[in-house]
Amino acid sequence: MNTKENIKKIIVKKPLKLDCGKTIENYPLAYETYGTLNKKKDNAILVFHALSGDQFVSGTNPITNKSGWWSYAVGPDKAIDTNKFFVICVNVIGGCMGSYGPSSIDPKTNKTVGTNFPVITINDMINAQYNLLKFFEIDKLFSVTGGSMGGMQVLQFVANFPNKTKTAIPIACTASHSAQNIALNELGRQAIMADKNWNNGNYFNTGSSPNNGLAVARMAAHITYLSKKSLEDKFGRKLQERDNLKFSFDADFQIESYLRHQGNAFVDRFDANSYLYITRAMDYFDLTKQYNKNLSNAFKDSKTKFFIISFTSDWLYPTSENKEIVIALNAAGADVGFIEITSDKGHDSFLLDVPDFLSSVRNFLEANY
Amino acid sequence: MKKEFKIISELIENNTRVLDVGCGDGTLMKYLKDKKNVDTRGLEISKKNVQDCTSKGLSVIEGNAEKDLHQFPSLSFDYVILSQTLQAFYNPEKVINDLLRVANKAIVTIPNFGHWKVRIHLLLKGTMPVTETLPNEWYNTPNLHMCTIKDFFNFCFKKKIELYKSIALNGEKTSTINIGNINIKNLSSELGVFLIKK
Numbered sequence: 423m424n425t426k427e428n429i430k431k432i433i434v435k436k437p438l439k440l441d442c443g444k445t446i447e448n449y450p451l452a453y454e455t456y457g458t459l460n461k462k463k464d465n466a467i468l469v470f471h472a473l474s475g476d477q478f479v480s481g482t483n484p485i486t487n488k489s490g491w492w493s494y495a496v497g498p499d500k501a502i503d504t505n506k507f508f509v510i511c512v513n514v515i516g517g518c519m520g521s522y523g524p525s526s527i528d529p530k531t532n533k534t535v536g537t538n539f540p541v542i543t544i545n546d547m548i549n550a551q552y553n554l555l556k557f558f559e560i561d562k563l564f565s566v567t568g569g570s571m572g573g574m575q576v577l578q579f580v581a582n583f584p585n586k587t588k589t590a591i592p593i594a595c596t597a598s599h600s601a602q603n604i605a606l607n608e609l610g611r612q613a614i615m616a617d618k619n620w621n622n623g624n625y626f627n628t629g630s631s632p633n634n635g636l637a638v639a640r641m642a643a644h645i646t647y648l649s650k651k652s653l654e655d656k657f658g659r660k661l662q663e664r665d666n667l668k669f670s671f672d673a674d675f676q677i678e679s680y681l682r683h684q685g686n687a688f689v690d691r692f693d694a695n696s697y698l699y700i701t702r703a704m705d706y707f708d709l710t711k712q713y714n715k716n717l718s719n720a721f722k723d724s725k726t727k728f729f730i731i732s733f734t735s736d737w738l739y740p741t742s743e744n745k746e747i748v749i750a751l752n753a754a755g756a757d758v759g760f761i762e763i764t765s766d767k768g769h770d771s772f773l774l775d776v777p778d779f780l781s782s783v784r785n786f787l788e789a790n791y
Numbered sequence: 792m793k794k795e796f797k798i799i800s801e802l803i804e805n806n807t808r809v810l811d812v813g814c815g816d817g818t819l820m821k822y823l824k825d826k827k828n829v830d831t832r833g834l835e836i837s838k839k840n841v842q843d844c845t846s847k848g849l850s851v852i853e854g855n856a857e858k859d860l861h862q863f864p865s866l867s868f869d870y871v872i873l874s875q876t877l878q879a880f881y882n883p884e885k886v887i888n889d890l891l892r893v894a895n896k897a898i899v900t901i902p903n904f905g906h907w908k909v910r911i912h913l914l915l916k917g918t919m920p921v922t923e924t925l926p927n928e929w930y931n932t933p934n935l936h937m938c939t940i941k942d943f944f945n946f947c948f949k950k951k952i953e954l955y956k957s958i959a960l961n962g963e964k965t966s967t968i969n970i971g972n973i974n975i976k977n978l979s980s981e982l983g984v985f986l987i988k989k
Contacts, residue, residue, distance in 0.1 A: 789848035
């Protein structure tokens with residue numbers, strides 16, 4: 423990692439009381455913007471990133487030199503058209519791309535925060551990010567959107583700030599992390615913590631990071647982002663640069679090689695402790711419970727116009743869970759549209775070139791702007 | 792806009808809340824929203840139609856009336872519209888009950904299987920009728936429970952459903968249906984439009 427000094431940041435002076443009871447203040451929030459905020463300041467869209475994302479939504483990520491994670495959807499003339507809209511994305515607290523997180527340096531001790539970082543929640547992430555509205559002097563956003571954990575943040579945002587956005591597009595998400603979701607996240611965390619280099623989270627000065635554990639966590643998670651059919655279509659039983667099985671534990675199959683590559687590429691850009699904290703925040707997410715076991719209560723004061731999108735082959739955050747949000751919104755008398763996009767690409771569909779999905783987002787935004 | 796939609800929109804008061812079940816491409820919803828300041832929602836089975844509605848700025852939920860009406864709270868709308876789809880449900884009676892739970896009043900339109908062209912087709916040709924309002928063959932029709940205007944009339948009496956307004960449509964011509972003319976309207980009309988209340 424390099425040139426992190428050039429990342430745009432604000433320092434939030436205002437104390438934030440976290441759900442765990444601790445208070446943070448004077449903490450950095452790293453962000454990036456695309457497009458131009460108009461004079462009326464009514465064209466801003468706050469995009470929330472998912473577990474492994476960051477603020478570099480579109481264009482080239484200056485840290486990884488790869489395309490931004492939502493380049494298919496966000497940019498000039500794209501579904502979220504930055505010729506028209508001003509897109510803001512903030513690295514979540516707990517993240518590792520410049521916002522306050524476990525890899526931050528504690529100015530008091532001059533050491534990495536590590537596992538002294540408090541356990542945070544989706545609610546904490548949203549309350550922190552809300553400061554960006556004040557920074558840009560935006561009274562009301564045009565839209566908030568995001569997929570997966572980004573979608574959970576959309577729901578939390580509207581629940582916390584019912585009339586601070588005109589529209590909201592939660593994508594491929596849930597209002598309450600399921601046992602299956604928690605189980606899969608726990609698998610990733612255990613892989614990290616089982617790596618001896620993790621060293622109870624204190625690995626920054628040891629010269630070795632829990633890269634193997636983090637890579638395994640990423641490999642396991644990556645499988646959950648795909649569908650059986652997409653794996654079958656892309657890899658099948660094809661062999662990796664060989665004509666026959668090697669009778670060894672090398673990556674004989676292309677899928678093995680692919681997953682290993684995904685794991686190795688991930689450790690170059692992501693902090694293992696951040697992975698622990700962010701997955702924990704996802705697991706703790708239960709908006710239904712926050713609102714006395716009635717999800718409708720979360721939206722009862724909101725005039726925000728919702729458009730909820732799910733994908734047929736997403737088994738991580740399936741249509742049924744997205745529909746529960748639709749039902750709760752209907753029960754609250756809220757304004758809501760819903761579409762299930764046909765795609766074989768699994769949960770990752772929202773990040774990929776899925777034309778029906780991208781046109782849905784574009785149509786919704788343009789019709790309501 | 793087709794005549795049927797004009798009749799329906801005339802039955803709906805301004806500034807009300809309307810759920811259009813099987814809203815298609817949203818033509819009627821858009822009209823009600825723009826011309827009568829109606830707060831509209833739609834339920835639609837076709838993804839393509841949901842997309843079309845979304846690009847018109849309409850709030851439509853992809854779903855099926857038989858599975859998804861339950862999600863709407865009781866009396867959350869002033870009117871609910873069901874245009875020419877009652878006959879396609881497994882359990883039309885349950886759908887009608889759900890419509891009248893969700894809204895104060897329901898507007899239901901049905902393609903009339905009692906129309907003389909349909910009767911003559913079956914009588915003379917001896918095969919299942921294929922007409923302009925019933926364009927499918929028996930083996931690919933979505934229609935499971937065809938009924939006549941008279942059948943629907945009788946159904947409402949039997950189930951103690953109030954028939955506020957009953958309008959017969961034949962081409963561009965409309966007329967009121969009542970107990971006195973039901974047999975003749977059942978023969979001459981292609982479509983029945985009913986405003987009902989429980």
